[in-house]
Amino acid sequence: MSSLRNHDLVLPPRFPADAVLAFYARRAIPGVEHVRGTSYRRSFAFDGEAGWFEADLTTGRVAIRHARPAADALVLERLRSLFDLDAPQAKIRRCFARDARLGPLIREHRDIRVPGCWDGFELGVRAVLGQQITVAAARTIASRIVARHAQRIEGAADDEPCHSLFPDARVFVGADFDGLGLTGARIATLRALAQAVVAGEVDFDPAQGTARFVARCTAVRGIGDWTAHYMAMRALRDPDAFPAGDIVLRKVLQPGTTLSAKELERASQPWRPFRAYAVLLLWRAA
Template identity: 45%
Template sequence: MDMSDFGERGGERRSRLLPMNMTASISALDPEACYRAMQAKDARFDGRFFVCVSSTGIYCRPVCPARVPKRENCRFVLSAAAAEEAGYRSCLRCRPETAPGTPAWSGTAATVSRALRLIEEGALDEGCLEELAARLGLGERQLRRLFLAHLGAGPQAVAANRRLLTAKQLISDTAMPLAQVAHAAGYQSLRRFNDAIRKAYGVAPTEIRRATENRAGSTIRLRLGYRPPFDFSRILAYLKGRAIPGVERIGENSYARSFSLGGASGIITVTPVAGTNALEARIATLGSTQGALPVRAISARLRRLFDLDAEPGAIATALARDPLIGPRLEQAPGLRVPGAFDGFELAIRAVLGQQISVKGATTIAGRIVTKFGAPLPGGGAEGIDRLFPAPKMLARAELSGLGLTGGRIATLKALSSAVAAGKLDFTPRESLEAKIAEMTALPGIGEWTAHYVALRALGEPDAFPASDLGLRKSAGGGEPVSTAALQAMSQAWRPWRGYAALALWTT
């Protein structure tokens, strides 16, 4: 088996700053180490902590171009939300809203990581904390305690901070009307948006826009930070062989795709930003748009697609001494797990990939899009002219004649119907095991497919399709080990078994 197949033919017929363990708390920050990193303006620590400057009342990233403040005026916190909670305003020069996001597994519990992803997607913009806690299988007070222990701020403070930083980025970097900025950032009223901006920055949104209007254009641009190293070309190479015809296009140094979200449709193009640790996403809408563009949802999906919230240093440190995985990670610094922009699309692709080659699954996916995908307004762009079919469409579609077996058709229809009816979604649950059980309850979806979907669509870093033949052969040096043996072996790689799987598949 070609290891680059990345499992699509499945078996189912330490830095001192943040300790690399699951129980680290806010007290784990070493102030002296933080100050030295800030003096050096070391980009490797960007996003891993923030500095609150008592003499100015402002908080900054460690790479801020401003003069380094005196040590006695500096207080260090793990998150921008903690700085806001302490009464500090974000710096207009280093712009904390563009710092890399909170790492999913570095010093935070799995439950907090799942909650952060849900908050990033707007779970607390309209919903309440009690509902968020219920989705994670916790009580409200327990969730609040976890956030305070790991981030130094409660869930609602984190959500408020994300709304504020998203709004600031949209004001500075786009030409969106301010009313649309408020809605896209998650504010329920223009008044709350104006009050939040005035309180945080001391000026009205119009004044910030006036100062940065030369950078705003007709195409919305988002900057997505990450922690180096980051092997963008390796992710592109993986995605290129699986690009769905008509929906995705992979260039030498770019990724582009169609999208339809929140009443808006168009094309997103992602490229690296030279000289920085960031990608730039250009969002061009096509046709008429109903309501505000869901910028936060798009940003969250792109971060998941390119695994931008990974902490490569933590992963490498944790797995470096393993005789099987360590040497492979040395070969591929910056290894990330290629994710998915749309969970349903990825799940359909995973089912198509059962027992056939990557090329064969891609061909059939293209046939499905050609027959059932809605055309983009205005014809789209070169190589991108359709949207991936919606769950309701595929649930009632006639899929015969496309090269699918009867069993595969039944699985695709069951999956599409479950998503269309709201019985299955692709948001995190209280545990990886709960999500696997939810998916394997559908006919034709077993452990391999469920773990593969959890790894790529949900960004679950500990998902591990142990029955995969490619993994078993790689772990056995060419001779497959048993699924049970690989499961036992993988316990040493937790909670990053997904990265271990990628290392075994691709190096």
């Protein structure tokens, strides 16, 4: 593998590194991602070759190891989306400031970010795995999938924490998921999503708009509005995507009451066009 190259990423003032790192740490898939101290590290592929990067979210220092220096531009661009570095925080604060529920939260946290993803299909798999189970349980199953089906990076050292590439959609189409803790229905959904991505029926291009994306995703058996809007939040980077069916949101907005998805949708209208940020605030308050 090539030599290590270092870059500096400009981080916004008051960037909530601890919160962003905690989000990724809870979801990090062993072999693909690793959170240590103030840094996030992951494997990636560029131009048919594998490598890894590590970003320190307090100093902005980025280390990239890849055979092709051209990969660096891709990584640095993706990092802005991955960590939501360009979020319009002043506008978000103004939007939420007078809200009875969100106002105190935004004053407490000041800076809120919606973590992105490296790859849309990978995020789709994670979203499907997360249906109706805990984050920890979904991470465990994802780690089993990687252990069985991921491509090991050639030359990766035994102690390299990011030694494999997350399997792509073509692998998922014919993969054996038996014995990994998945139900038959969930396996069918993973395969259906993979087939739709391979066929071009589902893609993660933000230019299509969330309404079209949700319609295409929910045409896949086993994917509902919650999953599609969660993907739109993190993969399409739609600041107004809103998974109204989320049980945590429905409980935390009015403590002691569980709102219906329609009630939550109505309650969320004043938060537009930044409802995805409201989701992160309310999750943090849960």
